[in-house]
Amino acid sequence: MKMSRPFLSVLALAFSAGTALAAPLLRADITVSAAVVTMGDMFEDAGALAEKPLFRSPLPGTTGNVELSAIRAAAARIGLDAFETNGLSQVRVSRAAILVDQALLSGLIADNLRSRGILTGDLRANVHLSYALEPVRAAAGDQPARLDSLRYLPGNGSFSARFLIEGVERPLEIAGTIELVVDAPHLSANLPAGTVLRPDHFVMRPVPVQQADAQGVAPQGQLVGMALNRQSREGMLVRASDVSEPLAVAKNDLVTIYYRQGPMTLTVRGQAVTGAAEGAPLQVLNLSSRRVITAKAIAPGAVEVSSGPIALAGL
Secondary structure (H helix, E strand, O other): OOOOHHHHHHHHHHHHHHHHHOOOEEOOEEEEOOOEEEHHHHEEOOHHHOOOEEEEOOOOOOEEEEEHHHHHHHHHHOOOOOOEOOOOOEEEEEEOEEEEOHHHHHHHHHHHHHHOOOOOOOOEEEEEEOOOOOOEEEEOOOOOEEEEEEEEOOOOOEEEEEEEEOOOOOOEEEEEEEEEEEEEEEEOOOEOOOOEOOHHHEEEEEEEHHHHHHHOEOOHHHHOOOEEOOOEOOOOEOEHHHEEOOEEEOOOOEEEEEEEEOOEEEEEEEEEOOOEEOOOEEEEEEOOOOEEEEEEEEEOOEEEOOOOHHHHHOO
């Protein structure tokens, strides 16, 4: 079919208008995370040119203005000669950042120590720097900082470390000491001697591993159900030597003395001269004969003797 000249002119005008509408549109304010600003960052509808780089980004956490003339020159270098300026004379470019502080760096050091088998179980590393560290702005990303090297001397706890910071050319070097700590049980209140310990009697607080080992600190799980050997104050670090099996029979308790042999059971009233945990021996006064005998605590208020019936009757 043959097209008329007026129709072709209208069609050409329509294509021309479509091209104008599709021209990239300059953005007024952009935020980037990469080291370079691309066409897709700078323009809307950048199309196939979206991944083309235009400029280096500002440093992480900073902002700069790019003049329109510089944008035109950079766009022309990659083949874009015309775009919509959106009435702008410059574009504000910001680069996203993540603050790299002592907490983040300490976490990376701890991860390294754990991978080397130095940190195990519930051990934690408290990192103390030899000088105050100003937070560093790193380029936003999944890994704003990476531990490049770590030198650690367990004997005195000293260390030095070098980190690579995303978006920052110079490595960051720090030094100080690492203190290995473990959470240990401390009493949450003043408690009298003989108190049978429950979980709510404890608060967990960090102590140096060397101190915990030297003082014989026990895990909380081994202390629950045990009895305090002496009156203890709030905040006291509880050691294995501070507790013992709770007494089934305490000194001066009135008890029943049992003797069993086959179907026969003999009983007599007594009074504990010493205390004992269940299964442990103690001295008991036979209230009938007024003699002191050796027995075994079998339950609260009950003890058992192993002497024969004749000897028992003669007590």
